[in-house]
Amino acid sequence: xxxxxxxxxxxxxxxxxxxxxxxxxxxxxxxxxxxxxxxxxxxxxxxxxxxxxxxxxxxxxxxxxxxxxxxxxxxxxxxxxxxxxxxxxxxxxxxxxxxxxxxxxxxxxxxxxxxxxxxxxxxxxxxxxxxxxxxxxxxxxxxxxxxxxxxxxxxxxxxxxxxxxxxxxxxxxxxxxxxxxxxxxxxxxxxxxxxxxxxxxxxxxxxxxxxxxxxxxxxxxxxxxxxxxxxxxxxxxxxxxxxxxxxxxxxxxxxxxxxxxxxxxxxxxxxxxxxxxxxxxxxxxxxxxxxxxxxxxxxxxxxxxxxxxxxxxxxxxxxxxxxxxxxxxxxxxxxxxxxxxxxxxxxxxxxxxxxxxxxxxxxxxxxxxxxxxxxxxxxxxxxxx
Numbered sequence: 001x002x003x004x005x006x007x008x009x010x011x012x013x014x015x016x017x018x019x020x021x022x023x024x025x026x027x028x029x030x031x032x033x034x035x036x037x038x039x040x041x042x043x044x045x046x047x048x049x050x051x052x053x054x055x056x057x058x059x060x061x062x063x064x065x066x067x068x069x070x071x072x073x074x075x076x077x078x079x080x081x082x083x084x085x086x087x088x089x090x091x092x093x094x095x096x097x098x099x100x101x102x103x104x105x106x107x108x109x110x111x112x113x114x115x116x117x118x119x120x121x122x123x124x125x126x127x128x129x130x131x132x133x134x135x136x137x138x139x140x141x142x143x144x145x146x147x148x149x150x151x152x153x154x155x156x157x158x159x160x161x162x163x164x165x166x167x168x169x170x171x172x173x174x175x176x177x178x179x180x181x182x183x184x185x186x187x188x189x190x191x192x193x194x195x196x197x198x199x200x201x202x203x204x205x206x207x208x209x210x211x212x213x214x215x216x217x218x219x220x221x222x223x224x225x226x227x228x229x230x231x232x233x234x235x236x237x238x239x240x241x242x243x244x245x246x247x248x249x250x251x252x253x254x255x256x257x258x259x260x261x262x263x264x265x266x267x268x269x270x271x272x273x274x275x276x277x278x279x280x281x282x283x284x285x286x287x288x289x290x291x292x293x294x295x296x297x298x299x300x301x302x303x304x305x306x307x308x309x310x311x312x313x314x315x316x317x318x319x320x321x322x323x324x325x326x327x328x329x330x331x332x333x334x335x336x337x338x339x340x341x342x343x344x345x346x347x348x349x350x351x352x353x354x355x356x357x358x359x360x361x362x363x364x365x366x367x368x369x370x371x372x373x374x375x376x377x378x379x380x381x382x383x384x385x
Contacts, residue, residue: 011314012322016269020277021324022380023264024310026372027354028279028331028343033368036098036355037065037089045070045304047365048087049357050121052195052260052344057126061091061346061353062169063098064124064133065367071118083119086135088169095353095371101169106137109162109177114141117157121193121208121342133164133172134180134205136192145184148212158182159190161207181205181222181240186212188220188242195344197221197261199318208257209242215286219245219258221318245280245311245321251301251329252282252309261318262345262352265374268381276313278321279343281306282329299329299338305359306341307332333359341365350374 012020039046051065064086071082085105089098106116122135142158143149152158160182164175181191190210197204204221220242247256260279264270283301291297301307308331311321324330331340336359346353352372357365 012273012275012312013269017312017324019269019380019383020264020275020312021310021330023377024277024279024324024330026376026380027262027345027352027370028308028340028356029370029372030331030334030340030358033354033356033358033370035366036095036369037063037367039364039366040067040069042360042362042364043070044363047357047367049342049355049365049367050193051342052123053346053353053355054124054126055346055348061095061098061348062101062124062126063089063091063355063367064122065089066119066122066135068119082117083138086119086122086133088124088133088172090169094351095369102172104173108173109135109137111139111162111177111179112141114139115157117155120159121195123194123196123205125196130165130167131169131172134161134194134196135164135177136161136194136207138190138192142182144189144212145186148186151212159192159210161191161194161205181207183240183242185242188218190214191220193257193259193342195259196224197318198316199223200316204318206258206261208255215254216247217255217257218243218247219256219280244319245278248282248309248323248326250327251284251307251325252280254283254285254302255281255306256309257281257306259342260344261313262347263316265378265381267378268383270381274315276316277345278311278313278318279345280309280311281341281343282309283307299332301329301338305337305339307338308340308343308356331356335359335361336363336365339365347374352377 037048067085069081088102109116116137118138120136138157140157162177163180188209193208222240262277307329309325310330332338333340339359343356354370
């Protein structure tokens with residue numbers, strides 16, 4: 001079979017796939033992107049991002065993400081601040097500037113006696129008259145199951161996805177979080193980095209999971225209405241599918257973490273088809289490995305320094321994403337480690353707002369923004385190949 005990670009053969013032509021790749025490059029333009037939220041320090045291990053942008057009924061842009069400071073989970077999170085603050089920003093001028101509207105430190109996200117050690121990815125949405133936040137945190141007080149209990153490193157915890165829900169953004173500060181998604185299955189026990197999408201018209205909470213041994217990551221999904229604590233870890237199409245998009249075979253052999261799904265306009269070569277772009281992060285290894293001294297130097301992608309990948313889905317079906325970036329990553333920062341990750345795309349009508357974490361010369365990762373007119377995407381779809 002041509003693509004061993006997929007159940008069905010690709011249904012797009014070579015020229016259509018080339019157009020999708022070009023649209024990806026137009027959206028995630030490393031040179032045109034501008035820093036909108038810098039990290040707290042311009043050095044390695046410091047970044048802001050891992051969230052999404054959305055728009056409310058009044059046209060205000062809202063952005064969520066977390067500040068991360070340097071720390072090393074291998075030696076215990078108490079030796080570094082790591083993910084220390086969840087923040088929400090707003091823009092009243094179509095993304096020209098952003099002002100912090102809410103700050104939630106780690107202590108605000110504790111659940112009972114489960115202390116939050118670190119904050120990772122988050123997702124924000126406005127649901128009718130309320131605002132909803134899904135956030136992944138690493139908490140103490142959660143153990144590995146049975147015979148694996150001793151494998152949990154001292155000073156670390158287990159990741160779960162929690163939800164906060166309120167009538168307004170500022171009221172989120174007074175809301176107690178509730179756990180929305182967790183499992184005791186060793187294969188998927190660390191659940192984190194939520195993002196939002198639709199599968200056949202049903203709202204989905206998408207996420208990344210890691211096994212107890214932290215050797216890899218895959219992308220899962222569940223209908224938002226079906227979120228809950230799972231004790232058996234069994235994948236169910238009606239409840240939780242922990243690995244509908246597993247890691248790849250080449251540059252993304254160690255990890256495949258989905259970050260965004262974007263439905264494309266029905267125009268030009270796609271006028272008769274419903275196609276979505278699927279953005280994901282990948283890497284060859286969990287830790288940076290020493291390369292052969294005579295080998296070609298290239299970004300390899302590893303934990304916290306992932307590279308960007310691109311896939312597509314047909315007819316609103318997320319079950320079988322088709323990789324476009326099969327043999328090499330699609331998105332690499334020209335600076336630092338090459339890290340380019342956590343891509344999010346907001347379809348705001350006439351424009352797309354594209355954000356991601358981008359490695360810099362100083363090895364920090366600020367959140368950057370590239371605003372693209374939708375007509376530019378349509379022009380690619382309408383061109384003759």
